[in-house]
Amino acid sequence: MTNDIVALIEYYEKEKGIDRDKVIAALEFAFISAYRKMVPGADAIETMRADVDTRKGETRIFASLNVVADEDYKDKFNQVPLSTAVKKNPAAQPGDTQEFNVTPKDFGRIAVQTAKQTMMQRLRQAEKEMIYEEFKDRAGDIVSGTVRRFERNDVMIDLGKFEGIMPNRERVQGEDYNIGDRIRCYVLAVENEGRGPEIILSRSHPNFVRRLFEAEVNEISDHTVEIRGIAREAGFRTKVAVWSMDPKVDPVGACVGMRGARVKNIVRELNNEKVDIIRWSEDPTEFVREALKPAELRSITVDAANKVVLVTVDEEDLSKAIGRKGQNARLSSRLMGWDVQVRRDESKEEQFKEKIGGAAHTLGEQLGITDELAGKLTVAGGIAPEYIIGMSAEDIAEILEIPLDEAEPILARAKDIVSAGESTVSNA
Numbered sequence: 001m002t003n004d005i006v007a008l009i010e011y012y013e014k015e016k017g018i019d020r021d022k023v024i025a026a027l028e029f030a031f032i033s034a035y036r037k038m039v040p041g042a043d044a045i046e047t048m049r050a051d052v053d054t055r056k057g058e059t060r061i062f063a064s065l066n067v068v069a070d071e072d073y074k075d076k077f078n079q080v081p082l083s084t085a086v087k088k089n090p091a092a093q094p095g096d097t098q099e100f101n102v103t104p105k106d107f108g109r110i111a112v113q114t115a116k117q118t119m120m121q122r123l124r125q126a127e128k129e130m131i132y133e134e135f136k137d138r139a140g141d142i143v144s145g146t147v148r149r150f151e152r153n154d155v156m157i158d159l160g161k162f163e164g165i166m167p168n169r170e171r172v173q174g175e176d177y178n179i180g181d182r183i184r185c186y187v188l189a190v191e192n193e194g195r196g197p198e199i200i201l202s203r204s205h206p207n208f209v210r211r212l213f214e215a216e217v218n219e220i221s222d223h224t225v226e227i228r229g230i231a232r233e234a235g236f237r238t239k240v241a242v243w244s245m246d247p248k249v250d251p252v253g254a255c256v257g258m259r260g261a262r263v264k265n266i267v268r269e270l271n272n273e274k275v276d277i278i279r280w281s282e283d284p285t286e287f288v289r290e291a292l293k294p295a296e297l298r299s300i301t302v303d304a305a306n307k308v309v310l311v312t313v314d315e316e317d318l319s320k321a322i323g324r325k326g327q328n329a330r331l332s333s334r335l336m337g338w339d340v341q342v343r344r345d346e347s348k349e350e351q352f353k354e355k356i357g358g359a360a361h362t363l364g365e366q367l368g369i370t371d372e373l374a375g376k377l378t379v380a381g382g383i384a385p386e387y388i389i390g391m392s393a394e395d396i397a398e399i400l401e402i403p404l405d406e407a408e409p410i411l412a413r414a415k416d417i418v419s420a421g422e423s424t425v426s427n428a
Contacts, residue, residue: 009054017161018126026122027052033118035061039104044077048102061103067096131162132197135190142211143201147181157185157201170202173235175271184269186211204234209275212266213240219254226251228280231334235273237323239291239331241280252277278335284309288340291332295321298345307338312345359383367413373400385414 009027012018028050035050036042047064065080072094073081080100085092092098145157145164153168155177166185177183185201186208192198202208210230219225220242229241242251255277256263267275281287285300288309295317301310313321321342322329333340364374366385380399382388388396388411397407 006054012123012127018123018130022126023123024052024054026119026126029122030117030119031059031061035102035104039102041077044075046078059103060101062099063102064097064099067092067094067098069094128197131199132190132192135162135187135197135199136192139187139189140207140211141187142184142208142215143187144182144184145201147177147179147183149179157183159199162199164199164201166201166203170200170204172204172271172273175203175235204232206230206232206238209238209240209266209270212269213255216262216265217255217257219244219249219251224249225254229335229337231331233327233331235271237274237276237327237331238270239276239278239335241278241287241291241335243280252279276331284336284338287336288332288338291335291340292321292328292342295328297321308341309336309338310341310343312343314345318342318344366417367410369410373402376400385417388414389418 009020009023012023013020031050031052032048035048036045045063049062049064051060051062053059063077065078067082067085068079070081070083073079080098082092082094085096085098088098088100089096143159143164145159148156148158148163150156151165153171155166155171157164157166164185164187170188183203185203186205187199188202188205189200190197191200207230209232210227213227214220217225220227224246225242225244227240228243230238232238240255242255244251244254254262263275263277267273276293278287278290278293281290284302284304288300288311289297292311295313297317298312298314302308303310311321320328323331329340329342360375360378361371363378363382363384364371367374367388376399377383377388377396382391382396382399391399391411393404393408393411396402396410397404400407400410
């Protein structure tokens, strides 16, 4: 055994934390593989073992051979004739098994390079197994690491002894990373499949936000406050529904913290992602009212059988309730587990139309025109004769889409009505 192999054993034992016995076992396996490659016909040997003396730096290869009668001796790789076997053990009998040292001369020096590659493969596998054993129960935790490199759009993160991977699908849109950046991630899964154990990390998973709240808010970690639901569009907005069994504890206030200190720390970790903290309620009416804030809801209709909530809002609150690209309503639906439908309140618009319609009908009777023409004048601002006289005949013709000679009598009648009204006032 050469010094570099000894150094390799020390490195994997101390730096990688792999048990020394596993390192030695990997080395023994590697030397057996090297022997089979070096010695012609050695592939036919069925049972072999390597003995590695790490202190003396010696390696010996032993083969287990079956003792057979001299006349039955045919397989030199797996059999030994009885006449040879009795020299080692006088009590040997056909059918016994004897172990012989089959180490070639200068085997350790020649085989070391051949063995090294095989050993590295075995140690990498042992390292992966250790990763799985250590991390298999850590799925759901938050870990810190350093960006090591990029493979396509995946980010490889140094976790100390181990390396994790944050796939592109688990990255947050808009977040950029540089080699050497220190980041925190959520352990999404520890997979042990064909390529060996992999630590899958995420910064976009909703539970990443959950773990941040548990770490930041004492009332959540001691179960005074409970997170009842999280809906997230990573990089843009997250809604968190919280609840407290203790009536003396304000769950929203506990999560926000003094002057917003707690939630600010979480928002900072999320690179200024908007976080809405909502008071959870089992009443869908109250819950949707909280979830769609700051919009003021005009009415709420609940269809419990189909889990549908229909809300109406004023025109000025419609954009607030729906949110950018429908985000607020969409996240509220996910948070509740209901279909939240937001519509504009049309009652005011209908009332306005009714008033316009009534005014148009009255104006039509006064001017002797149809309600349709009167409606066009009303919409254009001519809601009464005193407003129409401020228009020219050309304006009226254009608004009503009629010839000028038909518009002039309408203007004249409006002037007559206004004049008659002024006369009545002056006579009184």
